[in-house]
Amino acid sequence: MRKKLIAGNWKMNGLTHDGISLAKDLANLYKASDNPIFDMFIAPPFTLLSNVLEVVKESGVWVGAQDCSMYDAGAHTGDVSPIMLKDLGCGGVIVGHSERRADHGETNEIVKAKAEAALKAGLGVIICVGETLRERETGKTLNVVKEQLQKSIPTETTAGRVVIAYEPVWAIGTGKTPTKNDVQEVHASMRHVLADVVGAEIAQNIRLLYGGSVKPNNAKDLLTLPDVDGALVGGASLKVNDFWAIAQAVM
């Protein structure tokens, strides 16, 4: 049984006051829900990690960063290492988001190095993959996602510590989503690819999230697909009611 995971990627949003209040509201809801059947993860910007960790502590909400360095320490101005994140109290980190791949030229090899460094530091890791609109329109989706997975999955992958998020680039922030059949097709194919890369047992137990314009009104359709084990939510994770409504769709 794979426990559902509802993850919020705040991206470059949130100043101190609003960020703390959003985290506090979520933590209270999560804590008050009796034995929630889903895990909850939030990834605020680096600047808010300390504050957010403080306000959610003992609520069961899992907090992490949106990126990390592939290095442990040293002359890498502006970067943050996974060891630093672990030291701060983070439980995980997102790597390979398409915005990092596009804005910072992150290749599958870089994403894999980051994911391996994060695991070595004791963090959980959410690895993002997904095709562009052009790749979708030219029928390349399954091959693109397959190659991203094969090249960015750490050798030491376990189902407990690694989560994969399928986020079609064209669905992010656009209000567009693939059809339910398309999402299920990609997720089933990812599980198949993972079986080859990390073995059938891990592939069966690893959580596969869908991300890209997940909203309260489409969450149920997406989250009840057989190979969808949760959501990675951007815009709607900045509004407590929307994010909580998405989480409730797993019930």
Ligand code: 13P
């Ligand atoms: P939106 O939910 O805003 O489309 O963003 C998805 C995303 O990129 C999460 O990582």
